[in-house]
Each structure stands twice: as structure tokens, then as C-alpha cells.
Amino acid sequence: MFSNIDGFLIDIDGTIMKGNQLIPGAEKAISYLKSQNKKIVLLSNRGNISRKTCHKKLINAGVDIEANEILLASTVSACFIKKHYPSCKVWVLSDPGLREELVEHDVILAEFPEEADFLLVSLYETMTYQELNNAFKAVRNGARMIATNADKTYPTEDGHAIDVAGMIGAIEAATGRKTEIVIGKPSCFMVEAALELIQLQAENCMIIGDSPESDISLGNMHGISTTLVLTGNTTKEQVDTLVGRRKPHIIIESLANLQSLLEGK
Numbered sequence: 001m002f003s004n005i006d007g008f009l010i011d012i013d014g015t016i017m018k019g020n021q022l023i024p025g026a027e028k029a030i031s032y033l034k035s036q037n038k039k040i041v042l043l044s045n046r047g048n049i050s051r052k053t054c055h056k057k058l059i060n061a062g063v064d065i066e067a068n069e070i071l072l073a074s075t076v077s078a079c080f081i082k083k084h085y086p087s088c089k090v091w092v093l094s095d096p097g098l099r100e101e102l103v104e105h106d107v108i109l110a111e112f113p114e115e116a117d118f119l120l121v122s123l124y125e126t127m128t129y130q131e132l133n134n135a136f137k138a139v140r141n142g143a144r145m146i147a148t149n150a151d152k153t154y155p156t157e158d159g160h161a162i163d164v165a166g167m168i169g170a171i172e173a174a175t176g177r178k179t180e181i182v183i184g185k186p187s188c189f190m191v192e193a194a195l196e197l198i199q200l201q202a203e204n205c206m207i208i209g210d211s212p213e214s215d216i217s218l219g220n221m222h223g224i225s226t227t228l229v230l231t232g233n234t235t236k237e238q239v240d241t242l243v244g245r246r247k248p249h250i251i252i253e254s255l256a257n258l259q260s261l262l263e264g265k
Contacts, residue, residue: 011209014232025256047122047148149184
């Protein structure tokens with residue numbers, strides 16, 4: 001049944017990690033895939049951290065993964081801006097990790113919000129009023145809005161927490177301007193970057209994640225086999241409500257069940 005699947009695009013938050021805690025059995029599933037010579041890309045909508053920081057966090061949690069097997073919305077955002085707007089200045093509303101990723105890719109950061117060509121918005125867990133107001137100033141002075149992702153919530157050890165949609169909503173409501181581009185899943189930007197990194201065709205990949213809106217929709221829109229896990233954003237009670245592009249091909253309790261699924265047990 002899975003003989004044509006040579007690569008796995010695996011979400012991080014809610015699938016491998018919940019906050020800073022490893023989801024039981026997730027690291028064994030990654031190790032199993034590697035033992036079967038499967039290609040892996042950890043594909044995450046995280047836009048507020050750098051790939052370097054994410055890699056360190058996963059290694060410390062016991063996940064056997066290389067930095068070049070991780071693809072974050074922060075990285076894809078940086079690559080998008082550098083490729084399409086190499087001379088533009090960017091103001092950032094996010095935790096420091098996004099700035100680190102932008103600097104790593106030689107994106108020009110604006111010194112003042114009023115001089116920015118773009119406002120790049122992501123999760124900001126320590127945001128102050130002044131920082132939110134500076135983002136407001138950037139847009140009021142003509143900056144176009146890009147978001148690393150538009151997820152409403154993400155799973156933590158303490159339950160669901162507000163995600164980037166909250167930051168986007170504040171700026172849009174105050175300025176009357178809309179976000180022009182959303183980089184993260186389920187966009188074409190993320191899937192194109194993931195397939196380029198994994199070096200496989202869509203039909204030879206499976207995406208595994210906890211979000212019907214981002215993970216499952218991405219797979220269904222781009223011809224990738226989809227597997228939903230119930231360790232993050234989605235509960236058993238919600239499964240029957242999933243229709244259309246949000247409906248997964250396969251549902252498993254957690255990533256820990258992946259080996260049994262693939263071996264037909």
C-alpha cells in the first residue's frame with residue numbers, strides 16, 4: 001500500500017513536540033524511517049525561530065535529525081523575500097529567531113518602521129505594545145504585509161495558545177490593510193520548498209501532521225498522501241467533521257503508530 005512512498009514531510013508542533021516536550025514515541029518513528037532509508041523533511045509553520053534553534057531543540061529532545069532536514073516558515077519566508085525583493089527593507093513583528101533567519105539569508109532589515117517596504121509578521125510570544133505599535137507605523141507608512149503563517153492556535157503543554165492569526169488580526173484591524181502573502185502551510189511556497197529539499201515528486205511523499213487546515217490541506221491540494229495524528233490540534237470528536245481538502249487519507253493516534261501502519265500491523 002505504501003510501496004511508492006519514499007519521503008515523509010512531518011510537522012513538528014503537535015506531531016513531534018508539544019511545547020518543549022517530546023511526544024512519546026515520535027523520536028522512534030523518525031529513527032525507524034531512517035532505518036528504512038526513507039527521506040525526511042520536518043516541515044513546520046514555525047516562523048518565530050531559526051532553523052539553527054529548532055535543530056538544537058529537537059536534538060536535545062532526542063530526535064535524530066540533521067539541520068538540512070528541517071524546513072520552517074521562517075526559512076521559506078527569508079528565501080522568498082531574498083529571491084523576489086532583494087533590495088527591499090523589512091520590518092519584523094516576531095521573536096528574535098525570525099530576524100536571525102533573515103540575517104542568515106542576507107535580507108535587509110529596516111532601521112525604522114517608517115522606512116520599511118514590508119512588514120513580516122510571525123508569532124511573538126513576548127510582544128510589547130511599543131513593538132505592536134511600530135508594526136502599525138510600518139503599515140501606515142506604506143509597508144506591505146507578509147505573514148510567515150496564519151494559524152489561529154498551536155498546541156503547548158498547557159493547551160492551545162494563540163498563534164500568528166492574532167498578530168495579523170491586530171494590525172489588519174488597526175490599519176484597514178490586508179496581508180498580501182502568507183508563506184506557511186498550506187501554501188504553494190512551502191510545498192515547493194519541501195519537494196525541492198526532499199528531491200521527490202509529490203506522489204512519492206506522505207505528509208503527517210495534526211492540523212487539517214495546514215498539514216492535511218497542503219497534501220490534498222498538491223497530490224501528497226495525507227496522515228492526520230491526534231496529538232495536537234485535532235481530537236477524535238472532530239474527525240467526523242473533516243470534509244473536502246481537510247479530510248485526511250489516514251488517521252493514526254500518534255506518530256508512534258507510524259511503524260505499525262507502514263508494516264500493515
